[in-house]
Amino acid sequence: MKTPPQWLIFVCIIPLLIGVHPVNGQQRNRDMDNFIKELMAQMTLDEKIGQLNLVTAGEVTTGEAVSTDVESNIKEGKIGGIFSMTSAQRIRAAQELAVNHSRLKIPIIFGLDVIHGYKTIFPIPLGLAASWDMDLIQETARIAAIEAAADGLNWTFSPMVDISRDARWGRISEGSGEDTYLGSRIAEAMVRGYQGDDLAAYNTLMACVKHFALYGAAEAGRDYNTTDMSLHRMYNEYLPPYKAAIDAGAGSVMTSFNDINGIPATANQWLMTDVLRKQWGFNGFVVTDYTAINELIDHGLGDLQAVSALSLKAGVEMDMVGEGFLTTLKKSLEEGKVNEADINRACRLVLEAKYKLGLFEDPFRYCDEARAQQELLNPTHLAKAREAAGKSFVLLKNEGQLLPLKKQGTVALIGPLANTGSNMPGTWSVSADLENTPSLLEGMQTALGSQVKILHHQGSNLLADTVYQDRATMFGRAIPRDKRPEAEIIAEALEIAKGTDVIIAALGESSEMSGESSSRTDIGIPDVQQRLLAKLLETGKPVVLVLFTGRPLTLTWEHGHVPAILNAWFGGTETGKAVADVLFGDVNPSGKLPATFPQHVGQVPLYYSHKNTGRPLAEGQWFQKFRSNYLDVSNDPLYPFGYGLSYTTFAYGEMTLSTDSFKKNDTLQVYVEVTNTGNHEGEEVVQLYIRDLVASVTRPVKELKGFRKIRLKPGESQRVAFDITEEDLKFYNTSLEHVAEPGEFAAFVGTNSRDVQEKRFFLVE
Structure with a gap:
């Protein structure tokens, strides 16, 4: 390996000389800032744009395009990342091209769709969600990261946190189902599993939250199709799992294919900048989905130069496969359609991700053939x-x-x-x-x-x-x-x-x-x-x-x-x-x-947390004229959300509340005793739902707000407790304020979303 330039050695060794450990928060951020400032001062415009180019090596593709001239582009500093390349040996060879043969020796980030395991494959995400076991889900993501990182990878296009309530949509299999709360908890668990406590450790993957946003609500359940919904529904039902993943520290975000309020996500500045960065404080980088910038042409937003400029201005930092950034941004800069600050912002965020992964310190820390032999399967x-x-x-x-x-x-x-x-x-x-x-x-x-x-x-x-x-x-x-x-x-x-x-x-x-x-x-x-x-x-x-x-x-x-x-x-x-x-x-x-x-x-989209109509069907009825129902099928699902049997049986005692009213800064407890009344030891998921009975906007008939998975031997009982706070009662109102309104609520506890007990309580000023 060739000797790196003196400036690179100097910047890397500064933290060691002054005795600062690389994981010491604020100091590490200062070190990173100084390092990247120094590096970017050395970069040409072409090299900065090159960092925004994500290509595929052709092993695994999810579209028709496959990248060409990969080797020569690496040497010229025109590639920031490669995905779908696997094996420590192949990835090391590609990384050596970058650090030995490009002018500034900037390492490449290597990604893959590690969705539910790398070589050891776990259940599909919808199946993992059915476990309702957050520790287990986090552990599966941790194992996936350990295996993939040993084989050279450092970035995964996961978790997929899209809420989906239409079973016709094939990608429902890749997410966690229909529920906002469950999906949010799973998003957090997967990010923690992939990224661990220190992203620069040799056995971590940078998470990429996808698909931002609303992809699971595609019309007619047809993939890549238009999505259209109110801001109220977005903020209350579809956006929370993405935010949960961001709050858990996810390092990157992937755009979705659909349009939102008439603007496709990849060119949607309101979504990528106003919501993601300004409202949520996201400080990682945004990558497109496969050729998503190019597909803006068919959406009707202009030619490749125009849509590439739109995407950069919207807040996208990396272009997957399409090479619109690589081939048009320089011209757009000359014509004033983008500015140098836009390119610098995008380049910096990509470089920051590489720094956080420890690639500047050791470009090959994720390539260990001996470790791969030990870890895989x-x-x-x-x-x-x-x-x-x-x-x-x-x-x-x-x-x-x-x-x-x-x-x-x-x-x-x-x-x-x-x-x-x-x-x-x-x-x-x-x-x-x-x-x-x-x-x-x-x-x-x-x-x-x-x-x-x-x-x-x-x-x-x-x-x-x-x-x-x-x-x-x-x-x-x-x-x-x-x-x-x-x-x-x-x-x-x-x-x-x-x-x-x-x-x-x-x-x-x-x-x-x-x-x-x-x-x-x-x-x-x-x-x-x-x-x-x-x-x-x-x-x-x-x-x-x-x-x-x-x-x-x-x-x-x-x-x-x-x-x-x-x-x-x-x-x-x-x-x-x-x-x-x-x-x-x-x-x-x-x-x-x-x-x-x-x-x-014909019932889909069908989900438990629907809103009531002004003409709801009475409980237990199939059909009533001039009510919201079907002529040929009841409104009921075949199997409700949260449903699942066991070889044993569980009996629920009467649920009780610690009080029937509480103030905003207080906590209300919900209790229920669950007994294993069968002949087998078994696990039960005890579920808590809440309904806001009177509000300034219409609210769902039930919303999951907590669950506990317990294991009981035959004859054994356990008292299960849930805390309800003001946070559990909050929703986004018509002004998109996150509020809890005083009034009457219903709490439900049971074995699924249908078979529950109910108690009423009040939130008071």
Whole structure:
């Protein structure tokens, strides 16, 4: 490695000479400021603009464009970051180009979509949210950071905190569901997990909060589509998880594709500057999503030069793949469409991120092949993945206590999702080793050994339509098609099931039927699979449906006919073993739904925290003329938010309040005693909801404001307490003031958003 310039050595050694530890807050900020001032004084305009250019190495892409001339651009100082390059060896080689062959030897930042694990894959984010376990979620992000950082990466495009209430939208799988409060707590946990206590440590990743903002509210559930909502709804329901992540210290933010109030997010100065920086105090950098600046052209905002200038002025610092900044900003500066201060601001923020990551101190601290060999897929990480998967599964139905099964006899494992290892990690598992990921069949065989004989048959194709199946199994997730007639395939499966004690039907979506650009208008189990399921039920044998999905599905028929349904989402690397753990009783399921399951797709968007109309339907009624309802389906969900069964049962005592009124600076306590009344040790998520009964603006019928996950042995009781303060009662009024208005409120406690007890209280001046 060549010797760095004297100014770089001098600036780096100053803190050591004066005895300042690099993590000492204010001094470190002063050191960083001096360092970057000195560095930027050496930079040409082209080199400053180059820091704003994020390119892809071409391994993993989420769009049509792939960067070219990467090596020569690194040497010329025209690249600030690279994403989708993996392995410590390859990243080290690229970093050496930057620090050995560019003029100022500025290191590159390396990013990847580390969404729910790096090599050890955890459940999809919607599944992790179903655990309602913040410590677990933080730990999965920590493990993801440890693995990715060992392999050379230092930046992740996660967490995705978009609230989504439309199950047609494929990317609901990548977030935490429909609820503002739960989503905010998960956002905080993931940022803490990725970034740790010191971002400059060798085993951290800089978090990138996405997609800012409102992306999950795309019209018609169609990806990349327009979003339109009031400021009142934005501030109260959709923006809080982004702010929670910023408050937790997230180092970067990614723009969303949609427009907001007529201005696409990537060019939206109100959003990127007024809200993000001025209102929330964000001091990191903003990166676009894949070619988002270029896509402003199709939005109708001008040519590439015009939209690049708009984005920079709006508050965007880094251009992902499109190279609009690289190729047009110099001309825009000459023409007065941007100023040098805009470019300097953006360059400084990118350089600050690299400083905070410790890249100027050691450009190769994240490249350690020996550490990678120790960390990637190590037994401790795999054990945590198995635990996380088991805790993410949601037991939707268990008629007659069919589950757990006994570890004996013969089981028929039937369905197109039974023996496809590549689909078990779920969508957005871009670094997973798909060829060596166990299928459900293989995982169950490993977990159960010789105790249970497993007979397998595919039973049906994933989808009847070949073209549709090709679209649904992209990126190495193919499921072999059986070209024989459907009846012949099913008949063969039934013959195998004949001599077994129980049938496990592995059905639902493939991993790529949800995720980016995977919106669906029909969110049921595909017809060909449903016909197989009906035939399996006709055998008279007990049937357990193991459901794979990245979104809420319409399961009205399945709920009415199948005795036991376990929603496994996509559980990651250890899915098969975790399913066996739950089905055969080694793990008692404790997951609770983070998103409402509708009866029919015509109900969506459907979510528990809706507002009342002036003509609400009376509770318990299906239809009443001139009320807000449907002719053909009740307003009710199939499974409400927060729902999930257990192998044991929990009884709730009467909830009590410490007082029926309290002042703004005081605290009100809510108490409830929960008892395990069944025969299994189990976990229960006790949920607290609040309603503001009279306010200056309309308020939701319920809002989650707290939860506790408790573990109880059979017969054991625990008194669960919640504190309610003024902060819990605040909302944004029509002036966007965050206020708590005195008046009457209702508190609800229960096992889900529907099955609750209620008590009233007052907030007084």
